[in-house]
Structure formats: C-alpha cells, structure tokens
Amino acid sequence: MPEYQRFDAVACEFPRPRVPLLPALHWADLGFGSGTVAPALIDGTAVRHFARGRYAMHAACQAGGIGPGTVLLAPSYHCRTMIDPALALGGTVLFYEVDSDLTPRVDSIRALLAPRDHGIKALVLPHYFGFEQPPALLAAVSAVCRHHGIMFIEDCSHAWQVAAKRAQTGQANADHVLMASPYKFFGCEDGGVLWANPALFPITPPARPGLLREIKAFKSAWSRNRAAHAPATAAEPRDPALRGHDIVERHDGPSSQYERAMENKNSLALSRWVMRRTRLAPLVERRRQHYSQWLEAVAGARGGQALMPDLPDDCAPYMFPITIAEPDPVFYQLKQAGMPIFRWDDMAVSSCTVARNYRLHLLHLPCHQGLSAQQMAWMTALVSKALA
Numbered sequence: 001m002p003e004y005q006r007f008d009a010v011a012c013e014f015p016r017p018r019v020p021l022l023p024a025l026h027w028a029d030l031g032f033g034s035g036t037v038a039p040a041l042i043d044g045t046a047v048r049h050f051a052r053g054r055y056a057m058h059a060a061c062q063a064g065g066i067g068p069g070t071v072l073l074a075p076s077y078h079c080r081t082m083i084d085p086a087l088a089l090g091g092t093v094l095f096y097e098v099d100s101d102l103t104p105r106v107d108s109i110r111a112l113l114a115p116r117d118h119g120i121k122a123l124v125l126p127h128y129f130g131f132e133q134p135p136a137l138l139a140a141v142s143a144v145c146r147h148h149g150i151m152f153i154e155d156c157s158h159a160w161q162v163a164a165k166r167a168q169t170g171q172a173n174a175d176h177v178l179m180a181s182p183y184k185f186f187g188c189e190d191g192g193v194l195w196a197n198p199a200l201f202p203i204t205p206p207a208r209p210g211l212l213r214e215i216k217a218f219k220s221a222w223s224r225n226r227a228a229h230a231p232a233t234a235a236e237p238r239d240p241a242l243r244g245h246d247i248v249e250r251h252d253g254p255s256s257q258y259e260r261a262m263e264n265k266n267s268l269a270l271s272r273w274v275m276r277r278t279r280l281a282p283l284v285e286r287r288r289q290h291y292s293q294w295l296e297a298v299a300g301a302r303g304g305q306a307l308m309p310d311l312p313d314d315c316a317p318y319m320f321p322i323t324i325a326e327p328d329p330v331f332y333q334l335k336q337a338g339m340p341i342f343r344w345d346d347m348a349v350s351s352c353t354v355a356r357n358y359r360l361h362l363l364h365l366p367c368h369q370g371l372s373a374q375q376m377a378w379m380t381a382l383v384s385k386a387l388a
Helices: 054-064 079-090 106-113 134-149 160-169 211-228 267-275 279-296 327-334 353-361 373-387
Strands: 003-008 047-050 069-074 092-096 120-126 153-156 176-181 192-195 245-250 304-306 319-324 347-348 361-365
Touching: 047 054, 054 079, 054 120, 054 176, 054 192, 054 327, 054 353, 069 079, 069 106, 079 092, 092 106, 092 160, 106 120, 106 134, 120 134, 134 153, 153 160, 160 176, 160 192, 192 353, 211 267, 279 304, 279 373, 319 327, 319 353, 327 353, 327 373, 353 361, 361 373
Parallel strands: 069 092, 069 120, 120 153, 153 176
Antiparallel strands: 003 245, 003 347, 047 192, 176 192, 304 319, 319 361
C-alpha cells in the first residue's frame, strides 16, 4: 500500500492569499482575429475536452491499459492529481528518480522496467513550470517506452505552449498522448485537454455541462475578474508560533482532490470560448516579464535561489520555482503575510532525495498574465525581504 507524506496546515490559520495564484478572465486579453490559440489543440479530431487535466490524465491512463494489476511510472516529484487517475483505475504507481533540474533519470526508468513481470503499462513525463524537457531526453524516454511497448504520456499541465507545438507539428499515434490544463494558462474557469489518436478515445464523448453550470461559471469569472484587480495588502499579524505538521498516510485510492463523478465531464463552453479568443502573444510576454522580475528580485538572495534561472526564448512560464534554504520560518512568514504560494507537500514517499528535499523546499510563485505591477511589486519585495 503506498505511503504518503502530507503537510497539514490547519493549525497555521493561514490567511487567504492577497494576490490570485492563477489568472482570472480579463476581457482585454481577448481578440477576434489572428494571434489566438492554435485550433489543433481546441477543435481538432485528435482532441477531447475534460473539466480538469486530472480527468484527461484518467482517459490517457485508461487508453494505456492502466487498471488492476498494472502499473504507471511517474516522477518522484509530483502532485497528487498526477497519480490519482491511475489509482482511481485500480492501478499502482512506481516512481522514477529526477535530477535537481527536474529532468528524469533515464537509468532509473530502465531499472524499473528491467524485471520481466513489471506490469508497467504507461509512463508520464511532465514539463515542469512551462519549461520543455530537453529534446534529446524526450527522445530517449520515448525510445525506452517504445522498446517496452508502454504508453508515453506527456504531461503538459504546466506547459500549454509545448502542447500546442506538439499538436501543430506532430501526429497523434497509438503509443504517445499528451494532456494539458488550460485553466492554468488562460483565464478560464476549468479545462483539461487530451490530445491523442482518435482510435484511443471511448465512443461516447464526455458529457457537456448544463446551462446552469455555464451561468454559474460566468458569474464566477466575473467575480474573479473584479477580485484580481484588488491591490495587495498585508495580512493581519498572526501568531508566529503557529506551525503545521507532517502526516504519514497509507491508502490505495486517489486523494480527496479527485472526484470520480467528474471523470467523464466536458469542460465549460465558456472556457473553450475563452481559449479560442485569447490573444497569445501579449499573454506570453507578460508571463515572461513577470518571470524576469522574479529573477531580478531574488538574484543574490542568501536564503533561496531560482530553480530555473534561464528563460528560453520559446518558454511561456507557468510559475516561478524557487528553492529556499529554510522552510521554517520563511514559508510560514510568507504564507502568514498573505503571499500566494503553491508547493507539492502532499506526495508519495519515494527513495529520490531530490523529491524528498523539494517537497518542502521548492516553492511555486505566480507569474501569470493577470498580475498587476502593484501586485508584482508587493510580492517581490516580500520574498526579497524574507530571503535576505
């Protein structure tokens, strides 16, 4: 039975973030001409839409043959929703090691595939934080998967631009699929995309949302739009002694973040409309500008450093990843101040030292297109002071 280590923050009484972690819908981001999203990843015959990326991953795992008595290979550094779909299908998960730059260790993958009765049906490889994995490494992993006859699942949850490039230039085949989470890139309310050979899809497409759900989503988008413009303000002082603690759990099923009732639900029509109409060039440019601001803000910091200090020309970053030397007190100070922070502190236990370290030491900070200059200034000043 898998063992998980989960950070329980209930005792911390963290305030709500003062800045949105993900983008909200900004009407100024929309257009009606050229420069909008590539249709191959929205309306192509190789595309299926889901309510979230995790349910697109479920369909990918299902197409790869994951079920009782079978295994998914996943990276040791992962969020729970990356592995929940395989567990929901009754499969198990084995974890390959990653290096400090989050590239997979091909030798670790080969070692897990070495036994004859390994039962492995699919392997998932993510493009972390919007940064595409090196082409040579992708080719090596893909070759290993083909040699062993297993499905290669490219996880583009953080990397919409990588998914778009694949859909525009590649051809879906029977042993290579990709999935993405557009709501992390666009200002839409939901969305998960699976791009694969149509022969792998079930005959019945995902059920479309009803009118009531569409209306609720529009109201939510409107309210999030207004909240996203609010200036960032410091939170009320909290008791500095409040601390969370780690919990060790063992169970076979998916986490509470996975809803089985949503497995075959389509994304909102509103979300797909936003995806079609968003002007990509200014969106990508703002993300890159914000990422560069973060790089400048933490340059020379003693308490932390950027995990990915070089921003490739074709990269549209999802988050700004930074490793910190001392989670206690830095993480608590930032969270208690209302800083929007994400980290994967609910993770399956593995032998990988990088994953064990990054679980608490690697913070994900927002750099999305919806952030205002004031919000960026507030966040970068707060983090710079904490890491000085």
